Amino acid sequence: MITTIAPQLNLLDVVALKEDLPQHNLLAGQVGTIVETLAPEVYEVEFSDDDGQTYAMLPLHSQQLLQLKYQLKVSA
Numbered sequence: 001m002i003t004t005i006a007p008q009l010n011l012l013d014v015v016a017l018k019e020d021l022p023q024h025n026l027l028a029g030q031v032g033t034i035v036e037t038l039a040p041e042v043y044e045v046e047f048s049d050d051d052g053q054t055y056a057m058l059p060l061h062s063q064q065l066l067q068l069k070y071q072l073k074v075s076a
Helices: none
Strands: 014-017 031-039 042-048 054-061 065-067
16 A cells, blocks of 8 residues: 655645546635644645635645746755
8 A cells, every 4th residue: 555645735826626627616726825734734725816815715635736836956
């Protein structure tokens, strides 16, 4: 059996959905920001448009999220 460990997510991390959430009109790949830690591996994620208007905010498990990285991590 192969198990994967989700990376530790932090406040203000930018994340993308890994799955469609049709009940919330969200599709896999949509990008949001973690705005609160609710429980171990459960985060409140805010989804906003280009004007900064929130169109969805909901609790999501870390397994539903992909942490996005904008910088190359250089090891010494």
